[in-house]
Amino acid sequence: MIPILSRDDLKLALRRMLLIRRFEEACIIEWHKGNVPGHYHVSVGQEATAAGVSAAMDTDDILFSTHRNHGHVISRGADPGKSFAEILGKATGYGRGKAGTLHGAAPELNVPLSSAIVAGVLPIAIGAGYAMQVKGKSNVSVVMFGDGAMEEGAAYEAINLASLWKLPVLFVCENNGWGVARVPGQASYHAPNLALTELIDLAKSLGMATTTVDGVDLGDVHRAAKQAREQGVAGEGATFIEVRTKVWPGGQWPELVTGITDITRAWTGEAPAEFAHMVDWFKHDDPVLQVARELNATEIFSRDEIEALDAEVQSQMDQAVQFALESPMPELETAFEDVWPA
């Protein structure tokens, strides 16, 4: 489904999806070259969530994320060079190399914090909603997290409090069916470590509005987020949105198992010969290809326009990677800076 947005906003949403994809591909490529320190989490296959939710947000709305935050931060318009530099631990990164991949943020774009504790950011995000309520602001606090967050007690406390106090909060749970340790071959949206049959049941039982949407469907995500935002701003409380994202076969230690995305696969829907066993990904599971396909099929954008946009984004990302790679490491003394306000 195509979101109900202006042509410009649709282009922006597609652009952000493409940028997230190219960003994550660059992460994997640079990791394999030994340039990315530590463990990291990509959001390949979850681009429509970030772009769809962001398209429904106002500039003054606040977004919080978790360990899998690259896409969310990019979707708010973050500079991919500064974001990538942070992942490489460089001085030019959003956090001067102190935050790394796990704590992606862009405070000037109202993305103040990502917590690497899977449900750690939920109580903080509802705190931002609480502050909006206290100050009488017409904004919402959006928190993006994975199904694994539902395994931690903080999720229960946050959902209960947000429901009890009718806080303007959007709980956006990206259910990639992984939990923390997905059993290979047992893909399921019922996270293996949760007794819940449906993820929304907890929020529902606590009196919160809930909805489940298709994570490949940009329009579905956008519609749900827009409706939840309107409800929040109207003082009618929080919404729990479960976004069922397709499981990208690339795994937790990401490998480019589906190759570098070739946007022209959107037109053919065919898997390249070496990826023939993953035909579903190319045919309908990859949200980037799917959204490009839909935007073309409905004649909103021509193939040439989309291919040109992709080339432009790829070039932007190449420059971002170059910037990050060439950026200096932080001076050692900066470890003693920013502990406190001066």
Next chain:
Amino acid sequence: MKQMTFAEGLSLGLQESLEQDERVVLIGAGFGGLTPYRSAYAPIRGRFSERITDPPIAELGYCGIAIGAAMTGLRPIVAMGTGAFSFEAFPQIANEAPQAYYGTRGQVTCPVVFHMMTGIRGAGALQHSSSPQSMYWNTPGLQLVVPGSPADARGLMKTVALRSENPTIFIDHQRLQGVTGMVDEADAGEIPLGVAEVKREGTDVTIVAVSVMVARALEAAEKLATEGISAEVVDPRTLVPLDKATILKSVAKTGRVVVADESQLSCGVASELAAIIAEEGFESLRAPVKRVAIPNVPIPFHESEEKYITPSAGWIINAVKQICN
């Protein structure tokens, strides 16, 4: 100037903070705990009920709310109740609030105060008697405020609630509530962080005392004076930031030091202060640094056992005598 209890001083500081900045909000308001002095805090609810949000029993959740609200423009004070309850919120207090500023080039501040009633209180037993100050001192990014007098309670609360941009642990010992002292209501009374106070001057030995141990140290100094030992009592008032200069200056004068804090000995507040003095004031020392702290055991329920492991004025006197003869 007016004589007040610690509870009245803290209550005054809280009311003045609420008065002076509408961004100050209270998450819970159970100050004073179950002590008879809790009535001193009644005016807070009487005057500012619309600024108080009473949360469910969800320490993790409501501390997170306070952190998120602090990051986005409010200045919340969380009344956690018993200090041990902060362990239920440890992931938020120790693993979310203190690092936000560090990880964002100083763009995200978190002006939140976690007020907790700590310490051995009389039949608090295993889970209502904790003294978590040393755990929080081991968490960079948290301010640690440990007032021991009514004026300090009032002034430090105002400073952290109104002026500071950092997450703060406000240690309020259960048995401080009835401690009295003079408070100058006409003066704003804000106390800068990181400024210790010499509570009693002396020449033979320095007693560095924290929180509830300040009153016990003053009692000990009084008794020691009758035996011809002149003790100086130094109250750091805040542990983070710490006024090392005032402590070391006193040690330079007396050459002997006892450090007293009511938290467990291992890696405790007394231990850290003793280590700093040994490292940076070694030339001044004429005797080993002595620590007065809770032995490394949980807090027992029974009154006599509880008393047996509680650092007292008598313990301080014993420690002083060990190094002054």
